[in-house]
Amino acid sequence: MGTTGTPTNITQGSGTRGGIGESTLRPDGTLKVTGEFAYSSDMWHEDMLWGQILRSTVAHAEIVSIDTAEALATPGVYAVMTYDDLPTEVRHYGLEIQDTPVLAHGKVRHHGEPVAIVAADHPETARRAAAKIKVEYRELPVITDEASATAPGAVLVHEGRTDHHIGHVPHPNIVHRQPIVRGDAGQAALGADFVVRGEYTFGMQDQAFLGPESGLAVPAEDGGVELYIATQWLHSDLRQIAPVLGLPEDKVRMTLSGVGGAFGGREDLSMQIHACLLALRTGKPVKIVYNRFESFFGHVHRHPAKLTYEHGATKDGRLTHVKARIVLDGGAYASASPAVVGNASSLGIGPYVVDDVDIEAIALYTNNPPCGAMRGFGAVQACFAYEAQMDKLADAVGMDRVAFRQLNAMEQGSLLPTGQRVDSPAPVAELLRRVKAMPLPPERQWLSAGEDADVRQLPGGLSNTTHGEGVVRGIGYAVGIKNVGFSEGFDDYSTARVRMEVVGGVPVATVHTAMAEVGQGGVTVHAQIARTELGVAQVTIQPADTRVGSAGSTSASRQTYVTGGAVKNSCELVREKVLEIGRRKLGTYHPAWATAELLLEGGKVVTDGGEVLADLVDVLEDEAVEVEAEWRHRPTEPFDLRTGQGDGHVQYSFAAHRAVVEVDTELGLVKVIELACAQDVGKALNPLSVVGQIQGGTTQGLGVAVMEEIIVDPKTAKVRNPSFTDYLIPTILDTPTIPVDVLELADDHAPYGLRGIGEAPTLSSTPAVLAAIRNATGLQLDRTPVRPEHLTGTA
Amino acid sequence: MRVSFTVNGRRQEADDVWEGESLLYVLRERLGLPGSKNACEQGECGSCTVRLDGVPVCSCLVAAGQAEGREIVTVEGLADFARQRSEHTGCATGACNSVGGDGISLDEAQRWAAKGQDSQTGEGAELSPVQQAFIDAGAVQCGFCTPGLLIAADEMLERNPNPTDADIREALSGNLCRCTGYEKIMDAVRLAAARQSEAV
Structure with a gap:
């Protein structure tokens, strides 16, 4: 099986140490290991107050009255604010649809919705004061699923919608609907020798970033506010915050503080507006830090989904058609639901070639917790379902499950069901081959250390529930496709300011962007790009803030591509200016200034033949060269609202997994032994970070396979497990070894040929683990996460 | 109340400590040592781990008063x-x-x-x-x-x-x-x- 594409060759900067392709170390590493790195929850200010949010105790209710008198009278309390205290007529916000009240007005739509805010001189005083606010609710029936959302006479979660989706949705409790129709799936089904159907359920996953939502708002003398905040996109926050405060954007000055992980959970606002409101009201700095309980209510989650699929194939194993219906629960507010629908539908058949496709994806408005962005963004839920289907269909045809996938795998030139041609390498079959070729972990590995079973290596672990009795091994495979960057016609640009000057006798590059470093290592990569493009050793990365143009969101696997692309572009512009200065000052000394292709290497201007023309110090002297420029990738277009046709995506990212599990079939306990991954990354700008992203994404996929789920009571729509005691994320004991095989096939449209990488490994990890558990147990397992009762038949 | 203990080899005192405050809160908010982290404040995540007389503990689960007179090592002193x-x-x-x-x-x-x-x-x-x-x-x-x-x-x-x-x-x-x-x-x-x- 062949692969297309070639490794990227780089001329400029190939001789510069610490440039792209090297595993340079994080510039913030030392601060992070010494405890000096300032996260948003570490901010402190003289005379600072603490903010606290009062949240609804019920999911759906009219607010009859709010009595803040007792709270206000509490010693140490400086302010209590409700909806009526908001300073302007702009009282809602939202990423795409401004449907989210800053504080509840007349009605609460989900459990934990912000109702009032308090500022006090001690966090406990603020908490106790908030508890003294008396809110009288008149409860309304709860909308919890598609049936209750679309039932005749169903209560509308949002009355009087005016957003741009209302015209094409079949019911006002549906946020957005996207069909993808290509060919004639009904006709093609007649030609199928085998048809398999399935109905799948995907549980509600939480991002569970470790650094809680937090920030510090400091009122400024000019009537504005300085906000130190952990977010994924400063300028998106700014656009939503400023109108609510009644301030022009230049009076809301935002600086990125240390971000303790994000994974999509910081795309929406959390406490930003609340802290600013309290700071402006009291004239004092206000810090808000959620605890873990509040964090579970303070950000959107991954959409839980019901997915119904029909796949068909011919006797020789060719896919004939796919029909799918994907119902995503968006919860009470829209957040990123429309874009999640776009992803789930357009990527709904996975990385396979199928000419006849009929897909419908919808997102509901319900009274469940709001759902929005999380790593994988709609493609995760679909991958869980279509990969289960591919196993079922391979079995029906009687083919090896990997071979069946390879036979139907897309490749460069294939068409997506949207009609968009995949015009860069798509090594789906090759990734499957690689992951299958990796050596398997030894059987009965719990005996590897000696004669006695090491219970730490067994299902149940230190609970010491088995020494190998009842333990069965299973192996499963999965592969997925994720889009990179913002799709459907979004103007997905970034901005970079790059400066070059001589400091202390050496040329130094300074890179300033508003990119949110959330742990992914963008700051590492920006320095590498600057070294490569400008041939300098020393690069200073400025803190991200709103004094420079937007970098777009740290999400959609896009930052290395888009802000990396912007840094590269601005560096190139700086390089041209530096060479102009050189030609002006020194051009008469050597003809090569005019005739040769010139590079910046090792702090010098050199010809492409390697001849040194000048030292950068002598070219620049005391001049500084600075460029701030926006950079855009290829434009995309919206999907047609009836057919889903359109060149909606920028780039794709592919990963394949092989999971090896051991299941204690008597107790229903699962131990994942190994999760091998092969991924095409286009070009690994920092191989160490690339592998770290793949392993981290893989582990989040493992989490939602066997443990992670926010449990919402279907009768009350209340969250039942908002803590790390009851919502379990993988520990180091739950996590297996994760061997990674990195493939680098250049995408010629992208900077350095790179491919966004952060999300793809989160897609295929989950279905691979599920397939392995099915393989071990012979059970159908149509939902994730799998709990013990699903394996023991006691559910 | 007043709490005094040794942090990273240095004797420290904190005044006006409310009895419900955790060792983590006192370290972070009163002593200017925010290196120990506050990811869950429920003893589940370990991000606040410090050594208390040599023993690793979740400082979010230690009442500040319990640290009286004891030796603490945080990441800042590691x-x-x-x-x-x-x-x-x-x-x-x-x-x-x-x-x-x-x-x-x-x-x-x-x-x-x-x-x-x-x-x-x-x-x-x-x-x-x-x-x-x-x-x-x-x-x-x-x-x-x-x-x-x-x-x-x-x-x-x-x-x-x-x-x-x-x-x-x-x-x-x-x-x-x-x-x-x-x-x-x-x-x-x-x-x-x-x-x-x-x-x-």
Whole structure:
């Protein structure tokens, strides 16, 4: 099986140490290991107050009255604010649809919705004061699923919608609907020798970033506010915050503080507006830090989904058609639901070639917790379902499950069901081959250390529930496709300011962007790009803030591509200016200034033949060269609202997994032994970070396979497990070894040929683990996460 | 109430401490030591791990009053703690020549004192072997779990110089990380152990 594409060759900067392709170390590493790195929850200010949010105790209710008198009278309390205290007529916000009240007005739509805010001189005083606010609710029936959302006479979660989706949705409790129709799936089904159907359920996953939502708002003398905040996109926050405060954007000055992980959970606002409101009201700095309980209510989650699929194939194993219906629960507010629908539908058949496709994806408005962005963004839920289907269909045809996938795998030139041609390498079959070729972990590995079973290596672990009795091994495979960057016609640009000057006798590059470093290592990569493009050793990365143009969101696997692309572009512009200065000052000394292709290497201007023309110090002297420029990738277009046709995506990212599990079939306990991954990354700008992203994404996929789920009571729509005691994320004991095989096939449209990488490994990890558990147990397992009762038949 | 204890070798006092405040709160908000992290404040995630008289504990679950008169080491003092231990034992992780050793003695801990350093930028900071290994192995992404993991890993290597992978996983199972998938953390601890055994 062949692969297309070639490794990227780089001329400029190939001789510069610490440039792209090297595993340079994080510039913030030392601060992070010494405890000096300032996260948003570490901010402190003289005379600072603490903010606290009062949240609804019920999911759906009219607010009859709010009595803040007792709270206000509490010693140490400086302010209590409700909806009526908001300073302007702009009282809602939202990423795409401004449907989210800053504080509840007349009605609460989900459990934990912000109702009032308090500022006090001690966090406990603020908490106790908030508890003294008396809110009288008149409860309304709860909308919890598609049936209750679309039932005749169903209560509308949002009355009087005016957003741009209302015209094409079949019911006002549906946020957005996207069909993808290509060919004639009904006709093609007649030609199928085998048809398999399935109905799948995907549980509600939480991002569970470790650094809680937090920030510090400091009122400024000019009537504005300085906000130190952990977010994924400063300028998106700014656009939503400023109108609510009644301030022009230049009076809301935002600086990125240390971000303790994000994974999509910081795309929406959390406490930003609340802290600013309290700071402006009291004239004092206000810090808000959620605890873990509040964090579970303070950000959107991954959409839980019901997915119904029909796949068909011919006797020789060719896919004939796919029909799918994907119902995503968006919860009470829209957040990123429309874009999640776009992803789930357009990527709904996975990385396979199928000419006849009929897909419908919808997102509901319900009274469940709001759902929005999380790593994988709609493609995760679909991958869980279509990969289960591919196993079922391979079995029906009687083919090896990997071979069946390879036979139907897309490749460069294939068409997506949207009609968009995949015009860069798509090594789906090759990734499957690689992951299958990796050596398997030894059987009965719990005996590897000696004669006695090491219970730490067994299902149940230190609970010491088995020494190998009842333990069965299973192996499963999965592969997925994720889009990179913002799709459907979004103007997905970034901005970079790059400066070059001589400091202390050496040329130094300074890179300033508003990119949110959330742990992914963008700051590492920006320095590498600057070294490569400008041939300098020393690069200073400025803190991200709103004094420079937007970098777009740290999400959609896009930052290395888009802000990396912007840094590269601005560096190139700086390089041209530096060479102009050189030609002006020194051009008469050597003809090569005019005739040769010139590079910046090792702090010098050199010809492409390697001849040194000048030292950068002598070219620049005391001049500084600075460029701030926006950079855009290829434009995309919206999907047609009836057919889903359109060149909606920028780039794709592919990963394949092989999971090896051991299941204690008597107790229903699962131990994942190994999760091998092969991924095409286009070009690994920092191989160490690339592998770290793949392993981290893989582990989040493992989490939602066997443990992670926010449990919402279907009768009350209340969250039942908002803590790390009851919502379990993988520990180091739950996590297996994760061997990674990195493939680098250049995408010629992208900077350095790179491919966004952060999300793809989160897609295929989950279905691979599920397939392995099915393989071990012979059970159908149509939902994730799998709990013990699903394996023991006691559910 | 007033609480006084020793943090990173320096005697500290905090006044007007409310009885419900945790050791973590006092460290972070009253003593200006925010290195110990507040990821769950329920004792589930380990991000607030400090050593209390040598024992790793979740400082969010220790009432500040319980720390009265005791010795605390936080991530801010880890490098000095390791160096001092090295000077006492000739071994930076504390584990050399003491297979399955008893950890650092209370007596030693009490004699230990941190040195000041300029860490505005982190440049020139002297790091403990475990800290350096976390950077070198790529075990730091967002870094929020890192301080707790460093304290826990350092304490394990003090007890167990040649841990198996299963030993490492068991010792660090109380420390959640959401970014790395733990593989690079395993690499970092193995690296710290290997460098230590080379140094002997």
